[in-house]
Amino acid sequence: MKILVTAKRVEDPESKIKVKPDGTGIVQEGLKYKINPFDEIGVEEGLRLVAKHQGEVVVVSIGGKEVQEQLRHALAMGAHRAVWVNHTGPLDQLAIAGLLQKVTEKEKPDLVILGKQSIDDDQNQVGQYLAEFLGWGQATFASKVESLESEQEKNKVPAVTLTADGKAVRVVREVDNGLATLECQLPAVVTTDLRLNQPRYASLPGIMKAKSKPIEELTPAKLGVDVTPAIQVLKLSSPPARKAGIKVPDVAALVDKLHNEAKVV
C-alpha cells in the first residue's frame, strides 16, 4: 500500500497566540512550531497500515524551508520519504488542495491521509477539496470504535481496515450523535479525527535515520498550480475578553448567584 500523508507546520497547540496590534497577523516571537496534531495522527495511521500490508508512507508538506522540520519529524516516526512543496507566502485551502492534487497525481498513492483540520486555520476543508478534485471517495473525521486505552490501540492495530478483496477501506467516522461507517473504494481520501490513534514518539534511532531519508523539492510552478489566494484575510482581532468572575465560598452562595444574579436557574 502506498500512502501519502500531509505534515503541515503549525504553532504548538500549547503556545499563546496573540494578534499584532495592527491586526495584520499574529505575534511570531517566542512561538514554537509542531506538526499539525491531526497530521501526526495521519502519519501514525499510515505507518500502522504499511506495517500490516507492506508499502510506503510518503509525507508531504507545503511551505518555506522551515517545514522540512515537520517532514523530518514524520520521517523520524518512520515515514519512508518526503515531498516538500517550496512556497512562501499566503495559501488558501483551494491552492493547497490544488498542489496536493498534483502531488497525488505524481505519486499515485492508494490512500491520501490528511488531518481533518489544521489547528491554526481551523478550516476543515482540504481533504474534501482534494477528494473532489481527484474524483475520489472521501471519509472524513476517521475514528474508531475502541478507545485510546484499548488493547487494539496498545497493539497499534490500524483503525482504517482494508476490505477482504483489498480494493476498499472501511472507515469509522465521528459524526453528530454517533459513529458512521463508510466503505471507500481505493484510491481514497481519509481525514483523521482525534480518536483514530495515539501517535508514536519519534525515537532517537528514528531521528538519526531520518537524516538520510530523501526529501524531494517541488514548487507550485513545477507543479503548474496557480496559488493566488481567493481568500483575503482583511484583519485579525482578539476575541472580546470575558469579564472577570468571582469565586464563591460554597454551594449555597453559588445557587444564590445563579438564581438571583444570573437568573439561569
Place this chain on the structure above:
Amino acid sequence: MEFQLTEDQRALQQAARKYAREVVRPKAAHYDETATFPRDLLQTAFELGLLNMAIPAEYGGVGLSHLDQTIVAEELSWGCAGVATSIIANDLANLPIILHGTEEQKQRLLGHFAERLKFASFCLTEPEAGSDVAGMQTTARREGDEYVINGAKCFITNGGHAEQYTVFATVDKAKKHKGITCFVVEGRPKGLTVSKHENKMGQRASDTVSLTFEDVRVPVKNRIGEEGQGFAVAMATLDNSRPLTAMFSVGIARAALEHSMEYSSQRKTFGKPIIEHQAIQFMIADMAMNTHAARMLTYESAWLLDQGQRNTLQSSYAKCFAADMAMKVATDAVQVYGGYGYIKEYPVEKLMRDAKLIQVYEGTSQVQRLVIARELFK
C-alpha cells in the same frame, strides 16, 4: 563558532523533552515517594533509544555525539534526575568497553543491549575507597584463564537490576592505582551478592545497592585493557561522563527556574505578585543566568570530546560549577515558594534533594576542584 543547535539536535531535544514531559513527569513524584524502580519509564526510554545513547550504531546503540548526549541528558533530568541517573548509568558502565574494549569485546559485551531492556552497572566505589580510588581493596587474582574477584562495592547504581557489571579491582594492592584493572562480569555469577537498595535522600527512583564479590570468576577475555590500566580506564570514562552529570544539574536547575517563574507570577504578597518584588526578581535572574552558564560550560566540555580533544579540565569545570549551581538554584526555588516549597505536594523540594547527589557522585565537588587545580598547574 556556532551557538545554535542544529535542526537534528533540536529534533533530539524535542524527542527527549516529549518523553520527559509526557512519560516521566507524571510519574516522577510517585517514584520519588515510593523509591521504587521505574521500570515502565525505562522500558519506554529503551524503546525510544534514550538508553544506550553512547553505544556506537555498529554495536546496536544510537551512537550519538557527546554534545548530542548532553542535549538529551538535560531533558531527561528536567523530567526526573533519578530516572536520568538510571538511564545514564548504563552508559557509564559501558563506556569502559566503548573506550578500551577490543572489537571482539564490543561485539559481545555491547551488542546485546539492543535486544531488550537490560541494565549495566559501573562498580568503582568501595566502602573504604570513594574519592580515593587508589585505595581500592577489591582484588582480582589470576587463575589460568580466569580471574577470581573478592571484595565489596557500594553505592552501585542499577546494581539490583543489572545483568552486566563493569568492575574495577586491583591485581596488586601494593601497586596502588597501577594495580587497578577493569573487568566485565556477565549476569549474576556465583559469589556475587546484591544487598537491598539504599534508602536515599534524593534521586529515589534510581536503584543504589552494595555488592559483595566472593570468589567470583571472570574469564580473561572479559578484562578490559591490560592489567594495571584500570585507573586510566576509569578516569577516561569519567571524563566522558562528567558532561552528562553536569547536564543533569542543568536539567534540575531549569526545572527549578521554570517552577519559580510560574509560582512567583501567581503568588501575591503585599498586594502584588512576588515576582514584582525586586528581591525575587534578582533571585530568579541569578537562577536563569547560572543555569545558562552551566549549560554553556557543559556544551564546551562535550564539544571538546567530539573534536577528539582531552577535556579533563573543562569537564571538571562543568561538573563542579553545574552541580554547585543546581544545588543553589534548587534551594532558591524552595525559597521562592516560601513555606509551600518545603512541602512535598509542591515540586521544588524534590529538586533540592535530587541536586545534592550531583555534588557527590562521579567525583565530589571537592575532587573536581582538585582535578582543576592539578590540571592548571600541570
Place this chain on the structure above:
Amino acid sequence: MPIVLIVAEQQPDGNLRKASLNAISAGKQLADKAGAELHLVLLGKEPAKVADELKGSGAKAVHLGAAAELEHYLAETYAPAIAALAQELKADYVGMASTAQGKDLMPRVAARLKSAMATDITAINGSGADVTFTRPMWAGNVFAEVKLTTPVKVFTVRATEFAAAAGGQGAAEVKTFAPKVEASKTKFVEFKEVKSARPELTEARVVISGGRGTKGDFKEIEALADELGAAVGASRAVCDAGWVPNDLQVGQTGKVVAPALYIAAGISGAIQHLAGMKSSKTIVAINKDAEAPIFQVADYGIVADLFKVLPELRQELAKLK
C-alpha cells in the same frame, strides 16, 4: 438579484437538524446585507417531511430534491446535487450549519464550484458586493475578517452565533427538483447512534461538562443534568479515555456550545476546551485547583472537590423548585 442558498439537514430520524435554523437566520442576515434572495435546499429520500418547518422560516423558496439514492447522506452524492442546483439558480452564496455533515459536505461543494470557503462563520459584515465574514482561527484565540473573491462563496455557520430562525415568517414557495445523482465510490455501511434521553449538546439551555477530574465517574454529572434537564458534555481527556462517547467533546475540535448555563466540573480549562464554550452566557467552574485556568473565564468559581459539590448542588437546586 443575488441568491443565497442555504443547505438544510435532516437527521437520521428524519427530523430537521436544529442547527439548520441557525444557518437559515445567518442566510437571512446575509441576504439582507448583500441585497439577495434567500433560498433553501434539502436533499434526501423524503425531504418533504420537514418542508413545512422550512417553509415558514423566511426564505423565498425551498427546493426539495428527493431521490432513493440519497437515503443515506454521502458527500459524494450530495455535493454534485447541491452544486448543480447552485449553478442552476446562479447562487452567489452557498452555506450550511457547521455540523458534522456541513463540515464534510460544503468543502466538496465548494470544490465543485471552484469556490473559496469560510468555515464556522460567526458574523457577517459589510454590504452589497463587499460582504465579508468573521471566523475563528487558532482555537478561537483569533477572529479573522475574510473576503472570499471567487464568484460563488461557500461557508458554514457557527450555530451558536446566530439565533434560530423562527417559524411563521410567510410562506416560501416549495419547489421540488430532480437532484443530479452521480455514482459514488463510497458506500454507506452503518450508523451507530449514541442514544440519549437528554437534550442535544448543541441545543441545550444548560450543559454540564466533566473533565479528567471525574476520573471517569459521570454519575453525579448525569444526576445533576437530569435535575436541570441539561445536556452532558466532556473535555477531550475524558473522550480520549473512552469514558463517554466521543460526540460529547466540547472544544476547538469537538462541539461548540453556548448555553445559558455551562457548568465545568474537573476541567482545567485548556484553550482548546475554552474554544468550545467561551460564548456561554453564564459559566460555572468547579475545580480543586484554585489556579486552574478555567476560573479565568468562569463567572462563578468554586474551589472544591466536584464529588462533594455536585450532589450538594443538585439538592440545593431541587429545593428551588
